[in-house]
Amino acid sequence: MPPPPKQYFNDYAGVVSPETAARLNTTLEQFERDTSSQVVVAIFPKMQSDSSIEDYTVRVAQSWRVGQKGTDNGAVLFVFVQDRAMYLQVGYGLEGALPDALCKRIIEDIIKPHFRNGDFDAGLTAGVEAIIAAAKGEYKGTGRTAAGSTGDALTRLKREIEYRDRVEAVFAMVLVLFIVFVFLAVRRSVVYGPGGRSHWDDWFGGGFGGGGFSGRGWGGGGFSGGCGGGGFVGGGGSFGGGGAGGRW
Template sequence: MTARLLRACSVFLSRGILLLALFLTFTFAAAADVAVPQLTGRVVDQTGTLSSGAIASLDQKLRDFEAKKGSQIAVLIVPTTQPETIEQYSIRVADAWKIGRKKVDDGAILLIAKNDRHLRIEVGYGLEGALTDVNSRRIIDEVITPKFRTGDFAGGISDGVDRMIRAIDGEPLPAPARSTNFSSDLNDFGPVIPFALFASLFVGGILRTMLGRLLGSVATGGVLAALAWFMVGSAGIALAVGVIAFILAFIADLFPMATGPGTGSSRGGSWSSGSGGGWSSGSSSSDSGSFSGGGGSFGGGGASGSW
């Protein structure tokens, strides 16, 4: 009886050790995979390869292209993708970032694993006709890797992105929708906010005199909303400006200096500090903190290379 019990305990213990070993193996294997970094901007460099100026220039180029075409391109530089291949890691990045517009799938990612000396262009479904596997491979072999071999990473990435942009630009895609993202448009609209506030009071004073308090306030909101739409192209910003302009015009009696066009000197002095350099830093900063993928899907199209 005692021998049988000892034998059963021995079998149970050995199986438990085996299960624990398997569990630890899978746990360590999963933990060893390189984490997908957070999408903090159109250019994410985890190696310090690119200077801040190069990142800013590249970010602006990609931002302008997205505004014009609608397609999103992102650049990611990591030290390594090991133990995964760059193809496996690139798909994980694409699934996490979702670059490109939803249902248009017009996103592309240029991924560089610097220490591995590998790179890949990952292409969304909607761009597979423009950035074909062959075309992507030519961009890598003929444009990017020759400069990488000389140590010119910034030049290789910039030239490669230029070629990607030219290829995508020739593809018939839906026109980009006008922005309705309030938070991301604040950087663009910031420099004109002081002007918008001043205009709300000044224009409101004139229109209230002509149309009465209520109609004049409504007209002021409409005029300023249309002006904001024309300047920024954002429905969200235009609506917010229209509402603020209406409220300010409606309560303009609380601001005697802005109730009519006959008080220009006091109005000018009251707003002079606000219209100066107070918003300049916002207009020059990158939108890296607010950039996000549009929901695009990827299916493994593109090409890989090495140098």
């Protein structure tokens, strides 16, 4: 069983150009943000199983947990290059938008002609666009991905650290001002000796001497690094065998 993918578009066979792969990955990530539905593409050199493609792909899709928990709005397009076979698995929650008959049309009429011409870029681009067009009206997105939940936690942590740093900086400033105030108040109470020179001048060589408060600032650096979600994380969806496949 292959491990869960790290991206929405995964070309393990190296048949798609890097530019197309990056563009489709961004498109699918944005689709989850807009609709909450997760669509994944996985291209393998060949199928690593003796079972049927229907059985194998539904087990893989289920193990990857594509789609959101409770709505099961996920879909996975599997492509096995050396086997010249593909299958579009659809989660329970998208079976209304992507019924078996429509999945078959996407496979046969939209993707297959390009694959037969050896153009995987065009076939997968057209296939992804067709899947998105069919599924985009089913669910409403939250503006983030399942992977973004980790980023949200890090963002909250960053804000908490920055707030704490600001509080500490204000406290340090108040403390320094208090010490200076006490020092000046006590200094005024000292009786100056001959020549207008005070005992404080003898002890401290003229007070702070303009040196100021030195050292590393409080909370200057803060929490570095971005907190973006990025990548793919399955949302907990389930599959029951809906979809269709074909060969080219």
